[in-house]
Amino acid sequence: MLSVFMYTLRSHRIGLLAVSFGLFLMSLIIVYTFDAFGGLDTIAELFESLPAPMTAMFRAQAGFGTSITSYIALDYRHPVYIIAGLAFVLSVSGGAAAREIERGTALMLLASPIPRWRYLLAKVGVLVVGAVIIVAMAWLGSLAGAALTGLAGDVEAGTLLLAQVNGLGVLLASGGIAMLLSAVSSDGGRTVSVTAGILTVMYFLDFVGAIWSPAEPLAPLSLFYYLDPLAVAAGGSTFLRDVVVLFGVGLVGFVAALVLFQRRDITR
Amino acid sequence: MQALAVSGVHKRFGSVQALQGVDLAVERGAIFGFLGPNGAGKTTTIRVLTGFIRADEGDAHVLGMDAWSDTVAIKARLGFLPDIVAFASGFTGQEFLNYVASLRGIRGRLPRQAELLERLELPNAALRRKVKGYSSGMAKKLALVQAMQHDPDVLIMDEPTEALDPLMRQELFSIIRETRDRGATVFMSSHVLSDVEEVCERVALIRDGRIVGTGSVEALREGKARTMVVEFRGTPPDRLSVRGVEVLSRDGVRWELAVSGDINDVLRELARHDIADMTYERLSLESLFMGFYGEDGGRELTGA
Numbered sequence: 001m002l003s004v005f006m007y008t009l010r011s012h013r014i015g016l017l018a019v020s021f022g023l024f025l026m027s028l029i030i031v032y033t034f035d036a037f038g039g040l041d042t043i044a045e046l047f048e049s050l051p052a053p054m055t056a057m058f059r060a061q062a063g064f065g066t067s068i069t070s071y072i073a074l075d076y077r078h079p080v081y082i083i084a085g086l087a088f089v090l091s092v093s094g095g096a097a098a099r100e101i102e103r104g105t106a107l108m109l110l111a112s113p114i115p116r117w118r119y120l121l122a123k124v125g126v127l128v129v130g131a132v133i134i135v136a137m138a139w140l141g142s143l144a145g146a147a148l149t150g151l152a153g154d155v156e157a158g159t160l161l162l163a164q165v166n167g168l169g170v171l172l173a174s175g176g177i178a179m180l181l182s183a184v185s186s187d188g189g190r191t192v193s194v195t196a197g198i199l200t201v202m203y204f205l206d207f208v209g210a211i212w213s214p215a216e217p218l219a220p221l222s223l224f225y226y227l228d229p230l231a232v233a234a235g236g237s238t239f240l241r242d243v244v245v246l247f248g249v250g251l252v253g254f255v256a257a258l259v260l261f262q263r264r265d266i267t268r
Numbered sequence: 269m270q271a272l273a274v275s276g277v278h279k280r281f282g283s284v285q286a287l288q289g290v291d292l293a294v295e296r297g298a299i300f301g302f303l304g305p306n307g308a309g310k311t312t313t314i315r316v317l318t319g320f321i322r323a324d325e326g327d328a329h330v331l332g333m334d335a336w337s338d339t340v341a342i343k344a345r346l347g348f349l350p351d352i353v354a355f356a357s358g359f360t361g362q363e364f365l366n367y368v369a370s371l372r373g374i375r376g377r378l379p380r381q382a383e384l385l386e387r388l389e390l391p392n393a394a395l396r397r398k399v400k401g402y403s404s405g406m407a408k409k410l411a412l413v414q415a416m417q418h419d420p421d422v423l424i425m426d427e428p429t430e431a432l433d434p435l436m437r438q439e440l441f442s443i444i445r446e447t448r449d450r451g452a453t454v455f456m457s458s459h460v461l462s463d464v465e466e467v468c469e470r471v472a473l474i475r476d477g478r479i480v481g482t483g484s485v486e487a488l489r490e491g492k493a494r495t496m497v498v499e500f501r502g503t504p505p506d507r508l509s510v511r512g513v514e515v516l517s518r519d520g521v522r523w524e525l526a527v528s529g530d531i532n533d534v535l536r537e538l539a540r541h542d543i544a545d546m547t548y549e550r551l552s553l554e555s556l557f558m559g560f561y562g563e564d565g566g567r568e569l570t571g572a
Contacts, residue, residue, distance in 0.1 A: 011358050104354035105354045111415075
């Protein structure tokens with residue numbers, strides 16, 4: 001199983017490096033340019049002047065807070081963060097089973113005396129490790145930016161780490177859904193497309209729920225409803241609920257993927 | 269003792285009934301050929317035996333173990349060449365072989381691997397190259413090495429000769445015979461009759477998901493007409509007086525005959541005439557199947 005893990009990690013290393021260093025730099029630059037935006041008061045005024053849909057995108061309808069930690073956490077919900085992280089997740093999960101079956105590469109490998117579920121578990125391991133590396137790099141980028149600008153004393157590293165754990169939950173929950181679809185499919189492209197479609201619908205469900213009250217009851221159906229780094233920075237009470245839901249969805253998705261991959265026919 | 273045993277296996281994919289009660293038995297230490305046209309059910313049967321597909325009905329056993337529930341234990345003793353030879357990206361040839369070996373808990377280069385690489389003419393220079401750039405023939409050779417490098421007790425190969433040149437086919441047949449001589453069982457599918465004739469002791473014919481005949485290759489041939497083309501020098505005879513020969517066409521001195529009788533009688537008759545040229549074609553898979561098409565169920569061939 002270690003061989004499968006190492007090979008899979010190797011085959012995704014370029015994507016993983018690109019995403020994690022990209023988010024490291026983005027996090028660093030966001031803090032590094034903090035003063036250029038005119039400080040907390042100016043940014044607060046800027047947010048107050050934004051239309052509701054814009055603030056809803058960052059889940060900052062109640063204001064973005066009064067600390068630099070909140071300012072950094074706010075950006076952890078930036079669409080670039082989300083898209084970059086999900087790109088890695090979809091790449092690993094789409095290739096984990098469906099693409100290998102589609103291309104026929106799974107046949108010689110699965111003729112080995114290892115249970116299929118363990119083969120897929122190694123791929124799940126790469127997804128989890130990759131997601132942890134991505135959020136850790138984003139977090140380190142924030143700390144590096146704070147250190148470079150002399151703001152380290154004002155930044156609450158532990159709070160930002162919790163905010164990144166919240167982000168990790170979204171990646172793992174999305175990975176669980178993607179891995180489940182990959183485990184039952186023989187078409188890697190379709191798996192990635194369908195998962196991307198589901199996540200897009202969820203994103204807009206959360207967005208619409210935040211700005212349009214009739215859609216509000218539907219928002220909890222979205223994974224992104226539970227991504228609220230600003231609330232973490234503000235010491236909100238939903239953190240535990242959010243991570244339980246997100247990690248729970250991820251766990252259920254991964255376990256279901258392992259069970260179904262073990263039982264399915266490999267027909268390509 | 270049977271190495272492979274398939275009994276009453278059915279498999280349906282959506283509206284397609286891929287297998288309709290397949291029965292097979294392959295003795296240990298045999299080289300068994302599995303013949304059929306494309307889409308007949310060869311690959312589905314092989315996937316059932318290798319635990320990639322679960323049968324809807326019936327039983328499949330390999331070395332006495334259930335092909336589905338005991339598939340991990342079976343695979344520890346199995347070598348498998350799939351119909352689709354495709355490699356995960358990024359590997360060199362040697363890395364791929366090492367990777368497959370590592371999945372079996374084997375580290376380092378196997379002695380058998382070196383021998384197979386040499387005999388199948390895959391030099392070190394080729395092994396250092398990325399598999400992405402391999403020709404179909406090289407890819408097939410690499411896939412054959414991965415299937416045999418760990419000396420399996422059962423070797424299942426789906427279309428092993430496809431993409432190999434004639435010399436490599438002969439080398440592969442030698443390797444297959446030696447594998448059998450070491451006590452292993454070889455089960456190979458093909459849609460090329462001559463390949464199966466060359467190396468297999470017994471065969472099964474599958475068509476439309478049903479076994480339509482099993483037996484020895486000699487028994488398969490029995491009663492099946494083969495085409496002979498004769499070109500007479502000078503004036504051809506009015507007719508050929510020999511049993512088991514039908515004149516299919518006459519184009520001046522060039523006659524096409526269907527020979528189903530004793531070839532010696534035909535040769536004696538032809539020797540009475542002045543012959544300029546003659547060809548006697550191998551029995552084609554199509555001709556072979558003509559004899560079985562339309563028959564209900566499978567049957568054991570005489571002389572098996």
